Amino acid sequence: MSDVIKEILIGELTTAVPEEVAQFAESIAGRLDRQPLGILFYGSVLRDVDPEGIIDFYVITDRPESLGSHALARMANRLLPPNVYYMEHKTEGETILRAKVAFLSLRQFLRRSTLFTLDTTIWARFCQPVRMVWVRDGVSADCLLQAISQCVITASCWAALLGPEQGEAAQYWHNLFAHTYAAELRVEKKGRSHNLLAGKEERYRNLLKAAWRRAALSYRSEGGMLYPQLTASARSKALRNWRKVHAFGKPLNIARLIKAAFTFRDGVAYLLWKIQRHTGKAIRVSTFEKKHPLLTLPLFLWRTRHVRSRKM
Structure with a gap:
C-alpha cells in the first residue's frame, strides 16, 4: 500500500469521535452473538x-450477519447485502442518538470495493473520510484499513477513466461523484x-495521485493540472463498462428499498427526512403510504425522481 494512502487513512480512521458515538458503537457490538471485525462511522x-441527524454505521463481520438470529434476515444479507436497521441509543445525559446500521461481511465489502464490481455502494462511500469507532483487534484493524484503501484506489481509477483528459484534482472527484449519484437511486442537491x-x-488531491501511482496509472503533473496517460480505447472501454454500472445501479437500490421495508423500522419517515435534508424539498405522504410502503413504492419513487429532476 502506498505510504501516502496508509498515512492519510490511518489518521482519519483513528481520529477521535464524540464519546457518545463511540458508546453507541460499543452497544451495537455488544448486541451481537459474535464480535464483528469493526464498526465504521461515515x-x-x-x-x-x-x-438531530442520523448516524451512519457499517458493521463489518467475519461472515454475512444480521441483527438477531432470524434465518430469513441472515439469508437476505447473503443474497442482497447489506441488511440495514434503524437503532437508537440513549446517552447518560438522556440525549437520544439515532443511527442507520448496515451489516456487511468483510468478503462482501471487498467484492464491492474493486474496479470490476457493478455496485458503487461501497467504494463510492468509503473513498470519503471514515472513522473506525470500534475494532475487535489489531488484525481486524489492518483488514479494514486494506479494504478502505482499495475503495480509494477504485474510486481514483474511475475518476481518471470517466474524467476529463486534463484537469485539477477536484474536477476528477466532482465528475466521479456526479456519475455515482446518477448511477444510484439518490436524491442530492446539484453540486453536492x-x-x-x-x-x-x-x-483528495493527495489520495488521487497516490492511488494512481499504486494502480500503475501514469500521469503528468504541471502546476495544479493533472494529465492521466490513458488511451482512447481505455476510455472507450471504461465508458461501456460504466453504462453497465449505471444500468445496474437503480434496480439494485430499488431492490434494497423493498428489502429494507422488512428490516428498517419507520423507513418511510427516514427516507422523507433524508430527501428533505439533501434537497431542501419536503415530500408529503399519506398515512396509508406510511403503513404500506411496498404497495405505494412506485408512487414514492416517482415523487423522488420528480424532486431530483427539479434540482438538476
Whole structure:
C-alpha cells in the first residue's frame, strides 16, 4: 500500500469521535452473538456534527450477519447485502442518538470495493473520510484499513477513466461523484460533491495521485493540472463498462428499498427526512403510504425522481 494512502487513512480512521458515538458503537457490538471485525462511522453526520441527524454505521463481520438470529434476515444479507436497521441509543445525559446500521461481511465489502464490481455502494462511500469507532483487534484493524484503501484506489481509477483528459484534482472527484449519484437511486442537491470536498481539497488531491501511482496509472503533473496517460480505447472501454454500472445501479437500490421495508423500522419517515435534508424539498405522504410502503413504492419513487429532476 502506498505510504501516502496508509498515512492519510490511518489518521482519519483513528481520529477521535464524540464519546457518545463511540458508546453507541460499543452497544451495537455488544448486541451481537459474535464480535464483528469493526464498526465504521461515515456520512453526513461525520462531516457536519448534527445531534438531530442520523448516524451512519457499517458493521463489518467475519461472515454475512444480521441483527438477531432470524434465518430469513441472515439469508437476505447473503443474497442482497447489506441488511440495514434503524437503532437508537440513549446517552447518560438522556440525549437520544439515532443511527442507520448496515451489516456487511468483510468478503462482501471487498467484492464491492474493486474496479470490476457493478455496485458503487461501497467504494463510492468509503473513498470519503471514515472513522473506525470500534475494532475487535489489531488484525481486524489492518483488514479494514486494506479494504478502505482499495475503495480509494477504485474510486481514483474511475475518476481518471470517466474524467476529463486534463484537469485539477477536484474536477476528477466532482465528475466521479456526479456519475455515482446518477448511477444510484439518490436524491442530492446539484453540486453536492463540493460539500464533500470543501476544506479537504488537499486530502483528495493527495489520495488521487497516490492511488494512481499504486494502480500503475501514469500521469503528468504541471502546476495544479493533472494529465492521466490513458488511451482512447481505455476510455472507450471504461465508458461501456460504466453504462453497465449505471444500468445496474437503480434496480439494485430499488431492490434494497423493498428489502429494507422488512428490516428498517419507520423507513418511510427516514427516507422523507433524508430527501428533505439533501434537497431542501419536503415530500408529503399519506398515512396509508406510511403503513404500506411496498404497495405505494412506485408512487414514492416517482415523487423522488420528480424532486431530483427539479434540482438538476
